[in-house]
Amino acid sequence: MSRDSQRLRPEALPELPASPGVSYIMPVLNEAAHVASAITGILAQEYAGAQEIVLALGPSTDGTTEIVRQLALEDPRIVAVDNPAGDTPVGLNLAIAETSYPIIARVDAHSELSPDYTARAVEALRESGAANLGGLMQARGRSAFQRAVARAYMSPVGLGGPAYHSGDEAQEAESAYLGVFRREVFSVLDGFDESLRRGQDWELNLRIREAGGSIRFDPALTVTYWPRDSWSKLAQQFYATGVWRAEIVRRHAAKNSLRYFAPPVLVLGMGAAVVEMVLQLTGTTRRWPRWLRRFTAAVHIPSTAYVAGIVATAWRAKDAGLRERVWFAAVLPTMHLTWGAGFLRGLVTGAASNRDRSR
Structure with a gap:
């Protein structure tokens, strides 16, 4: 002590x-x-x-x-x-x-x-x-x-x-x-x-x-x-925030809340869904055993649930106009995915000289 x-x-x-x-x-x-x-x-x-x-x-x-x-x-x-x-x-x-x-x-x-x-x-x-x-x-x-x-x-x-x-x-x-x-x-x-x-x-x-x-x-x-008042500034801000949060996790791992790991897990899950879709479109998965195709197809379930949740959340914002609700549906995944991507980058490489250039 x-x-x-x-x-x-x-x-x-x-x-x-x-x-x-x-x-x-x-x-x-x-x-x-x-x-x-x-x-x-x-x-x-x-x-x-x-x-x-x-x-x-x-x-x-x-x-x-x-x-x-x-x-x-x-x-x-x-x-x-x-x-x-x-x-x-x-x-x-x-x-x-x-x-x-x-x-x-x-x-x-x-x-x-x-x-x-x-x-x-x-x-x-x-x-x-x-x-x-x-x-x-x-x-x-x-x-x-x-x-x-x-x-x-x-x-x-x-x-x-x-x-x-x-x-x-x-x-x-x-x-x-x-x-x-x-x-x-x-x-x-x-x-x-x-x-x-x-x-x-x-x-x-x-x-x-x-x-x-x-x-x-x-x-x-x-x-x-x-x-922030523009999409690009918002994305830059949250990417930088994710990078530096990962740096803090590197230094104080056990003292961080588990909620900080939700966005990077989301990024990995969405990335896996995109990869599986590309493999399907190129016909690569046709040569795989049926059980393996079913297993890899399950990667879309969390991603589909996430997208549905975002749409439902935006739709329930009854006190907002249509433009605001549409932006809300776009802003939420922007915040989650850029923060998560920044976190993964920071977890692997550290924050180094990363700066928030959104101001």
């Missing part, structure tokens, strides 16, 4: 003052269209305590850096630090090093906090003794495609698993969306793992739990999330 194994347990954390200061941390890269409104929205939180926002500036090419630096000149609560590497975990750690307050909240340029998010989060930290907590990701969309992606995010058939996608009760959690942290997390642990370009939140929360800390989900905390 390591020396840090109990240092984040609830009873070991000091009592929070009435309205502790909150430091928001945000890594940004090419966010010129969103960063100004994101900053002003975050600093407009309905909260009585002191606030600051520290932005880690990646090597943007769209004017993001200039916008942030000008805002920092106008408001001392805005702090900018350089993140030449542009990697998210590196930027998060650089931002944390510049924070001043006992509560550290991770925020994102594409997410919108509910007005009382900070006040509720601080109160929930105080009441629960949690080391980190997060709320409900409320995915939203403007176009029919983006609404379909948002629906998939919120559906158990889409991402499933984490409470922050569809949970409705406060509970202990494996991880948290974004996260509102006690500062002690970063004094006890070494911050985010900079070798993980994706999945660094899950890995940090794993170490928090191993250090005796509690991770909480509170559905009263809501964050509006705007997902």
Whole structure:
């Protein structure tokens, strides 16, 4: 057992003052269209305590850096630090090093906090003794495609698993969306793992739990999330996510949920069905014994059931228009198959230098 194994347990954390200061941390890269409104929205939180926002500036090419630096000149609560590497975990750690307050909240340029998010989060930290907590990701969309992606995010058939996608009760959690942290997390642990370009939140929360800390989900905390707005960006995002999840599995195999293996199994099953179909069309299977032909033909049963399930799920979305339902039926397998393909690639080769280029 390591020396840090109990240092984040609830009873070991000091009592929070009435309205502790909150430091928001945000890594940004090419966010010129969103960063100004994101900053002003975050600093407009309905909260009585002191606030600051520290932005880690990646090597943007769209004017993001200039916008942030000008805002920092106008408001001392805005702090900018350089993140030449542009990697998210590196930027998060650089931002944390510049924070001043006992509560550290991770925020994102594409997410919108509910007005009382900070006040509720601080109160929930105080009441629960949690080391980190997060709320409900409320995915939203403007176009029919983006609404379909948002629906998939919120559906158990889409991402499933984490409470922050569809949970409705406060509970202990494996991880948290974004996260509102006690500062002690970063004094006890070494911050985010900079070798993980994706999945660094899950890995940090794993170490928090191993250090005796509690991770909480509170559905009263809501964050509006705007997902990718094109099919190609969605596919790139989920492929990269699958690659990096496999990297985490390689490092922490027994500590991962079995649900992470469902998409790669789906990819293998669909691939086997395609191969069997090609063999049939080329006449190869005619030379096989009957029992073998029947055995290999059974590979289509799970694939057919999956397709039928996707169609049925889309059809049951009665509150969606026809275009959104059609996109929903296309988005679900896109998410599952690209994530699964990325996972298989990452499991075999590791994540190496893979990057998510969907932003």
